[in-house]
Each structure stands twice: as C-alpha cells, then as structure tokens.
Amino acid sequence: MSRGVLAVISGFSGAGKGTLMKRLTRDYDNYALSVSMTTRAPREGERDGIEYFFVDTETFKERIQQGRMLEYACYCGNYYGTPKDYVQEQLKAGRNVILEIEIQGALQIRKLMPDCLLLFVTPPSAAQLKSRLEGRGTESPEVIAKRLARAVEESEGIEAYDYIVINDDLEECVKQIHSMVQNARYTPARQETLIKEIRGELNGFSKGAE
Amino acid sequence: MSRGVLAVISGFSGAGKGTLMKRLTRDYDNYALSVSMTTRAPREGERDGIEYFFVDTETFKERIQQGRMLEYACYCGNYYGTPKDYVQEQLKAGRNVILEIEIQGALQIRKLMPDCLLLFVTPPSAAQLKSRLEGRGTESPEVIAKRLARAVEESEGIEAYDYIVINDDLEECVKQIHSMVQNARYTPARQETLIKEIRGELNGFSKGAE
Numbered sequence: 001m002s003r004g005v006l007a008v009i010s011g012f013s014g015a016g017k018g019t020l021m022k023r024l025t026r027d028y029d030n031y032a033l034s035v036s037m038t039t040r041a042p043r044e045g046e047r048d049g050i051e052y053f054f055v056d057t058e059t060f061k062e063r064i065q066q067g068r069m070l071e072y073a074c075y076c077g078n079y080y081g082t083p084k085d086y087v088q089e090q091l092k093a094g095r096n097v098i099l100e101i102e103i104q105g106a107l108q109i110r111k112l113m114p115d116c117l118l119l120f121v122t123p124p125s126a127a128q129l130k131s132r133l134e135g136r137g138t139e140s141p142e143v144i145a146k147r148l149a150r151a152v153e154e155s156e157g158i159e160a161y162d163y164i165v166i167n168d169d170l171e172e173c174v175k176q177i178h179s180m181v182q183n184a185r186y187t188p189a190r191q192e193t194l195i196k197e198i199r200g201e202l203n204g205f206s207k208g209a210e
Numbered sequence: 211m212s213r214g215v216l217a218v219i220s221g222f223s224g225a226g227k228g229t230l231m232k233r234l235t236r237d238y239d240n241y242a243l244s245v246s247m248t249t250r251a252p253r254e255g256e257r258d259g260i261e262y263f264f265v266d267t268e269t270f271k272e273r274i275q276q277g278r279m280l281e282y283a284c285y286c287g288n289y290y291g292t293p294k295d296y297v298q299e300q301l302k303a304g305r306n307v308i309l310e311i312e313i314q315g316a317l318q319i320r321k322l323m324p325d326c327l328l329l330f331v332t333p334p335s336a337a338q339l340k341s342r343l344e345g346r347g348t349e350s351p352e353v354i355a356k357r358l359a360r361a362v363e364e365s366e367g368i369e370a371y372d373y374i375v376i377n378d379d380l381e382e383c384v385k386q387i388h389s390m391v392q393n394a395r396y397t398p399a400r401q402e403t404l405i406k407e408i409r410g411e412l413n414g415f416s417k418g419a420e
Binding site: 120122125126127129130148151152155158159160161162163164165166176179180182183186187188189191194195197198199200201202203 | 330332335336337339340358361362365368369370371372373374375376386389390392393396397398399401404405407408409410411412
C-alpha cells in the first residue's frame with residue numbers, strides 16, 4: 001500500500017475550492033478530508049470529529065507542545081489547527097488527504113511535511129476574479145473593500161505553490177487536481193523504496209561480476 | 211498560445227523510453243521530438259533534420275561558443291548535442307518537446323531551462339530490471355557486465371528528477387507522462403502572466419478603494 005498524498009488547497013474566495021473538494025471525495029474513493037481542531041464551542045448541528053474536533057484550550061495547547069499540530073492559528077480568542085495524527089493515519093492507510101487552508105498555514109505545513117502538494121485555485125482571469133469580488137453590485141463598498149483586502153492577502157506567497165489550478169471548467173478541474181495528486185506519488189522521495197531496491201540489485205550484480 | 215513544456219526523458223536501458231516517446235507523439239498532437247546535432251557522418255538512410263542535424267566540427271564549436279547548445283558531449287571524437295534554437299521554436303509554438311538523454315545531459319539542461327520536466331523511466335521492480343539486464347541468458351558475462359555498469363551509471367542523480375515513471379502498463383504509462391507534461395503548464399513560473407494580471411487587477415481595485 002503506497003502512502004497517500006497530502007494535498008493542501010488554497011485560493012481566492014469564490015474560486016470554488018469547496019465544490020472541488022466535495023467532488024474529489026465523491027468521484028474518487030481514496031480521498032479523505034482533513035478535520036480541523038478548535039477550541040471554540042460547537043454550533044448547533046456541528047458534530048465532533050466531522051465538522052471539527054472540539055477540545056478545550058488546555059488540550060489544544062498540550063497538542064502544540066507535543067508537536068502534534070501540523071499548523072495552528074488563533075482567531076478571536078479561539079485556537080484552530082490541523083491535528084497531525086489524523087492526517088498521518090489517513091496517509092498511512094493509502095488515502096490522499098485534502099486540506100483547505102490559507103497560504104500562511106500552507107507554508108507551515110510544507111515545512112513539517114515537505115512532500116505535501118500545494119495547490120492554489122484561481123478563477124481563469126483577472127476579469128472573472130474582479131466580477132466575483134464585486135458580487136452582484138448590491139454589496140456595500142465596505143464589503144467589496146474587505147474582499148479585496150482578503151484577495152490581496154490570499155495571493156501573497158503564491159509562488160511557493162506547486163501548481164496554479166485554474167477553475168474554468170469544473171469537470172476538467174477535478175480531473176486535473178486528481179492527476180496532480182496521483183502523479184505526486186511518483187516523486188523520487190516517494191519512490192525511495194523502489195530506488196533502494198534497484199540500487200541494491202545493481203550492487204548485488206556488481207559483486208557477482210567482480 | 212501557452213508555451214510548451216520540455217520533457218527530458220532518461221532511464222534504464224530496456225525501460226521502454228523509445229516506445230513511450232513514439233506513443234506520445236502518435237497519441238497526442240502537441241508533441242515534437244528534439245533532433246540532436248552531430249559532427250559524425252550520416253549513415254545510410256539518415257536524413258539531415260530528421261535523425262540528426264549533421265554539421266561539421268567548426269559549426270558545432272561555433273554553436274557552443276554562441277551558447278546555442280542546451281547540452282553537448284564528445285564521444286569517440288564526434289560531438290553530439292541538443293540545439294537550443296529548435297527546442298525553443300517548438301516550445302514557442304506551444305508544442306511540448308520530448309528529449310531522450312542520460313542524466314548528465316539532463317542536469318545540464320535543467321541549469322539552462324529550470325522549468326523543464328525531468329522524467330526517469332524504470333521497469334516496475336528490481337527483479338524485472340535484473341531479468342532485462344540479463345537478457346535471454348544467451349549473452350556473455352562481458353555483455354551483462356557492460357549493461358550493469360551502464361545501469362549503475364544511469365541511476366546516479368535520479369533524485370534530481372521530478373518524477374520516477376514506472377513503466378508497467380504501456381497505455382497507463384503514456385497517459386501518466388502526458389498528464390505530468392500537461393500539469394507542468396500550471397506551475398507558478400508558467401502562470402506568471404495570469405498572476406501578474408490578477409495582482410494588477412487587485413492593485414487597481416486597491417487604488418479605487420482608497
């Protein structure tokens with residue numbers, strides 16, 4: 001069983017990240033969504049281990065101390081982060097894990113797991129991004145300004161990503177992401193066992209020929 | 211028209227590189243094979259610009275001086291190399307260029323064209339590589355020793371490659387290489403124009419909002 005790939009998905013608001021993730025888990029059978037951990041209280045209908053792992057602040061801080069968070073951040077007094085154990089279990093079972101996160105979190109993860117795949121999803125053109133940010137023309141200038149500020153933030157660090165995924169046609173885009181994830185299983189780091197075996201075989205030969 | 215991808219293919223003898231390259235050019239319409247340049251005399255049936263570009267030593271050395279060779283080497287008193295102009299023309303026309311070469315040449319090319327794709331083709335297991343190297347059991351120990359020495363050489367530097375391509379099922383393998391090449395069009399370096407446009411758009415917005 002070859003180890004799964006951790007695919008970290010970032011991108012502009014409204015680029016369709018959520019839909020893409022749903023489709024990947026629906027269309028292919030070897031994907032798992034990463035479940036975040038948080039210290040905020042569950043909202044109505046939210047289930048532990050599904051929407052989030054809900055823990056108290058002490059537990060969360062312990063996890064950080066133990067190096068068991070892939071990344072974390074604190075918003076409005078609550079901690080949010082990605083538990084390492086869950087991701088590792090899924091990868092070990094051969095499943096690819098998809099994790100949606102903004103760039104800063106993605107770069108934290110890349111440091112801890114260099115063989116993760118960083119994908120940045122964008123609308124196909126600046127014009128389309130613009131019209132999505134503007135919305136239906138009914139939003140206040142403040143709302144648009146807020147979205148704009150967020151988009152600028154979202155694009156900082158884009159160069160560190162493996163691929164820019166252009167979400168033009170949804171079907172094509174899902175297939176493309178899947179092929180990027182599948183291909184990531186064939187990097188030299190991931191084929192280390194095969195390379196070692198082959199080198200061992202060649203060395204054995206070598207000794208036989210001496 | 212987006213610029214094509216230069217796919218550099220290396221791998222073990224008998225891994226099926228030649229067949230894979232033929233199939234890529236046959237099954238998909240946007241591939242061109244790189245044509246090498248050489249100073250050796252054409253053999254019967256070899257056509258200039260098809261099997262090789264045939265030139266004299268003076269011309270070849272001039273090309274090197276002018277920085278017009280992507281890589282070159284001298285074997286048995288003859289120069290062999292990859293002319294940059296031809297590759298660049300094809301890439302500019304949107305075609306992917308496939309180039310078969312050993313690792314040393316591949317690493318020379320990576321230095322000059324960092325956005326090329328390096329693919330290393332291997333049989334699916336050490337056992338299969340072994341049986342391919344041994345041949346049908348009719349070869350002399352000298353022939354086998356020569357193949358072995360070459361395989362050891364062929365595997366040095368494999369870690370610098372983008373992907374290890376396991377040639378188990380030919381059809382799957384052709385599709386996989388094609389998807390690796392197509393995906394290579396979506397690295398941030400290759401989507402620089404889109405990224406610039408989007409940033410320009412966001413900055414324009416920014417000024418409007420001030």
